[in-house]
Amino acid sequence: MNAMPDERPRLDAEEAATLAGLAARVRELTEAAVLTGVDAAEAAAVADEVAALTARLGAERREFPPFAASPDGVRMDRQLANPVTGPLNPLAPPIELEVTSDGIVRGEFTLGPVYEGPPSYVHGGVSAMVLDQVLGMAAAATGTPGMTATLELRYRRPTPLGVPLLAEAKASRVEGRKVFASGTIAAPDGRVTVEATALFVMPQRFVTSQY
Numbered sequence: 001m002n003a004m005p006d007e008r009p010r011l012d013a014e015e016a017a018t019l020a021g022l023a024a025r026v027r028e029l030t031e032a033a034v035l036t037g038v039d040a041a042e043a044a045a046v047a048d049e050v051a052a053l054t055a056r057l058g059a060e061r062r063e064f065p066p067f068a069a070s071p072d073g074v075r076m077d078r079q080l081a082n083p084v085t086g087p088l089n090p091l092a093p094p095i096e097l098e099v100t101s102d103g104i105v106r107g108e109f110t111l112g113p114v115y116e117g118p119p120s121y122v123h124g125g126v127s128a129m130v131l132d133q134v135l136g137m138a139a140a141a142t143g144t145p146g147m148t149a150t151l152e153l154r155y156r157r158p159t160p161l162g163v164p165l166l167a168e169a170k171a172s173r174v175e176g177r178k179v180f181a182s183g184t185i186a187a188p189d190g191r192v193t194v195e196a197t198a199l200f201v202m203p204q205r206f207v208t209s210q211y
């Protein structure tokens with residue numbers, strides 16, 4: 001059987017914290033770039049400085065993003081550059097998700113203006129990405145992690161930007177390699193804005209491998 005590719009550098013907590021700080025600064029830079037009102041000459045000057053910083057970081061480059069050194073929970077929790085939860089990924093909000101002992105995955109998060117779809121609301125694709133991750137982790141919490149085979153979303157009402165949102169999910173059924181899960185995103189008033197159901201399938205080729 002093929003194992004999942006897992007020849008990744010591992011970072012200890014201190015290294016990860018330093019790089020998480022870097023990612024946090026880049027997130028601030030991203031928001032500043034989207035919202036800046038400086039004139040064109042100043043924007044061009046900043047662009048040159050950012051290019052120089054990018055060259056400094058790129059002076060040494062890994063082939064793949066690193067994992068966290070100490071596994072703590074399911075495998076993807078160690079994916080430090082995951083685009084939803086990864087503290088090292090500036091594209092990730094990042095959302096901290098906890099898995100309760102009864103298999104519920106839950107996380108509170110706030111999405112800022114860089115995630116805007118309709119004016120002042122969260123982009124629907126961003127909500128889908130968040131729910132794919134949350135439901136996927138709920139599936140993995142059953143002991144049968146899998147790839148997303150289906151993901152169905154119902155956008156009940158607009159999801160507001162800039163306020164604390166709650167994402168929750170739980171697996172409902174396991175049938176061999178298939179795990180069904182459902183979940184929601186809710187606004188601060190408790191009203192559900194997005195509902196999701198999904199099927200995750202562990203690929204046959206990974207059945208006997210470690211993940």
Ligand SMILES: CCCCCCCC/C=C\CCCCCCCC(=O)SCCNC(=O)CCNC(=O)[C@H](O)C(C)(C)COP(=O)(O)OP(=O)(O)OC[C@H]1O[C@@H](n2cnc3c(N)ncnc32)[C@H](O)[C@@H]1OP(=O)(O)O
Pocket residue numbers: 074075076077132133134135136137138140145146147148149150177178199201202203204205206211
């Ligand atoms: C061990 C691997 C898992 C890795 C994860 C590990 C860590 C988890 C930890 C933490 C959670 C993190 C959360 C992550 C969240 C994000 C996840 C993503 O974004 S995944 C990327 C997007 N998804 C794809 O790219 C899939 C592409 N598709 C495939 O690879 C295959 O089609 C796959 C795996 C879905 C199925 O392939 P087959 O060859 O293993 O499946 P066959 O043997 O044909 O079917 C098995 C059963 O599943 C049903 N099935 C398969 N695909 C279906 C579909 N699309 N709709 C409905 N049923 C489907 C079939 O009908 C069959 O059911 P019957 O046994 O007959 O009852």
